[in-house]
Amino acid sequence: MTADLAAEWAGCTNCALAASRTHVVAGEGPAPAELMLVADAPGFHDDRQARPLVGAPGDLLADLLASIGLERRDVYVTTLVKCRPPGTLSPGEDEIAACRDKLERQAGLVRPRVVAALGDLATRSLARSPHGVAQLHGQVRRAEIGGREVALLPLYHPAAALHNARLLPALEADVRQLGELLGRAVVARRPAPAPPPPPAPAAADDEQLGLF
Numbered sequence: 001m002t003a004d005l006a007a008e009w010a011g012c013t014n015c016a017l018a019a020s021r022t023h024v025v026a027g028e029g030p031a032p033a034e035l036m037l038v039a040d041a042p043g044f045h046d047d048r049q050a051r052p053l054v055g056a057p058g059d060l061l062a063d064l065l066a067s068i069g070l071e072r073r074d075v076y077v078t079t080l081v082k083c084r085p086p087g088t089l090s091p092g093e094d095e096i097a098a099c100r101d102k103l104e105r106q107a108g109l110v111r112p113r114v115v116a117a118l119g120d121l122a123t124r125s126l127a128r129s130p131h132g133v134a135q136l137h138g139q140v141r142r143a144e145i146g147g148r149e150v151a152l153l154p155l156y157h158p159a160a161a162l163h164n165a166r167l168l169p170a171l172e173a174d175v176r177q178l179g180e181l182l183g184r185a186v187v188a189r190r191p192a193p194a195p196p197p198p199p200a201p202a203a204a205d206d207e208q209l210g211l212f
């Protein structure tokens with residue numbers, strides 16, 4: 001499905017972002033998939049590689065998904081708009097609106113039960129809320145996408161957590177909640193090494209064995 005959509009959309013000029021992109025970043029992953037991730041827009045490396053959420057944010061995403069027993073290949077990953085805006089600009093409302101039918105079509109094909117919005121624009125757009133991710137992260141709500149009702153969970157974008165480490169604990173907590181929504185056991189993301197046990201006094205060995 002991913003290759004088909006990428007080929008179909010490769011020449012899209014439906015909005016001004018066509019002028020700033022190298023590639024249309026269609027999205028990738030299995031269809032159907034229980035979980036769909038929707039980030040704001042392709043980043044610099046995403047644009048170059050024609051893949052969403054690559055580089056350091058993609059590595060953090062993979063690490064977070066592993067903490068709820070998922071691999072990236074288990075989830076569908078895409079963006080609100082499929083083309084990278086110029087420089088550090090965010091996509092405008094008209095560009096988000098112009099690209100919306102593509103996201104709706106993907107959601108109709110993927111048929112997710114849970115959608116995670118990664119970032120402020122994805123949160124506002126999918127939650128249809130004036131509030132952004134800082135207010136809504138970690139709050140599950142019902143939303144309609146692809147003609148179906150889904151559980152929507154806004155999360156900080158991994159790139160935001162890399163830029164501002166103070167956001168990382170909230171992102172980790174929200175991913176644990178995502179795991180609970182999906183009915184997945186949560187495993188420790190970075191287990192701290194266990195301290196070496198103190199040497200047991202030789203005289204206590206026999207007493208300890210008696211405890212078991």
Ligand code: SF4
Binds near residue numbers: 018083
């Ligand atoms: S952002 Fe979407 S609508 Fe705009 S040119 Fe790219 S693919 Fe087309």
